[in-house]
Amino acid sequence: QVQLVQSGAEVKKPGASVKVSCKASGYTFTSHYMHWVRQAPGQGLEWMGIINPSGGTPKYAQKFQGRVTMTRDTSTSTVYMELSSLRSEDTAVYYCARDPGMIPKREYYFDNWGQGTLVTVSS
Amino acid sequence: QSALTQPASVSGSPGQSTTISCTGTSSDVGGYNYVSWYQQHPGKAPKLMIYEVSNRPSGVSNRFAGSKSGNTASLTISGLQAEDEADYYCSSYTSSSTLDYVFGTGTKVTVL
Numbered sequence: 213q214v215q216l217v218q219s220g221a222e223v224k225k226p227g228a229s230v231k232v233s234c235k236a237s238g239y240t241f242t243s244h245y246m247h248w249v250r251q252a253p254g255q256g257l258e259w260m261g262i263i264n265p266s267g268g269t270p271k272y273a274q275k276f277q278g279r280v281t282m283t284r285d286t287s288t289s290t291v292y293m294e295l296s297s298l299r300s301e302d303t304a305v306y307y308c309a310r311d312p313g314m315i316p317k318r319e320y321y322f323d324n325w326g327q328g329t330l331v332t333v334s335s
Numbered sequence: 336q337s338a339l340t341q342p343a344s345v346s347g348s349p350g351q352s353t354t355i356s357c358t359g360t361s362s363d364v365g366g367y368n369y370v371s372w373y374q375q376h377p378g379k380a381p382k383l384m385i386y387e388v389s390n391r392p393s394g395v396s397n398r399f400a401g402s403k404s405g406n407t408a409s410l411t412i413s414g415l416q417a418e419d420e421a422d423y424y425c426s427s428y429t430s431s432s433t434l435d436y437v438f439g440t441g442t443k444v445t446v447l
């Protein structure tokens with residue numbers, strides 16, 4: 213079965229960077245796009261971007277352009293999301309979520325989600 | 336790009352039906368059949384309940400049904416059960432130049 217296992221909670225100071233990992237198993241890693249979605253405490257969901265695990269340039273929501281970098285390591289079936297210049301408003305749970313479409317086709321929804329990684333930004 | 340509009344809360348007694356609306360624009364909900372719905376219990380990751388407006392993934396109860404009319408999508412939960420109490424979010428692909436997907440504001444479903 214598909215499993216997405218994320219790295220543990222992080223506490224960072226304002227201005228620092230954080231890198232969250234998402235290890236995939238149970239399917240062919242390079243066959244499905246992966247998204248990152250975040251959720252601030254008590255708030256709704258927010259799409260951050262999408263990466264093609266088989267290569268190519270990730271696409272980021274304009275809000276995060278210049279601060280977010282999504283990468284992948286095919287040898288470990290892991291995708292990463294790094295967010296820099298952290299501020300208190302970045303305190304949130306960060307999720308990876310799989311697109312069920314077979315690359316290059318996208319299906320435009322998220323069929324499997326990681327368990328989430330809480331990132332707390334506090335001085 | 337604003338979030339899709341959902342009611343903050345809806346409620347119903349066990350066995351009753353309830354409907355959650357999700358209102359967007361012609362650039363998202365109204366323009367594409369790429370509306371999906373997610374259930375989220377406290378402290379848990381979202382779970383896919385409906386995709387492409389009205390399709391149910393395998394394993395999701397047929398008590399959950401999705402539909403769309405114009406710029407508004409809806410999720411109907413029939414035969415409410417205690418375990419349906421959760422937050423529900425809609426999502427849509429969007430033609431916005433600033434992002435690919437937009438989510439709804441979220442609806443808390445309470446089973447009385």
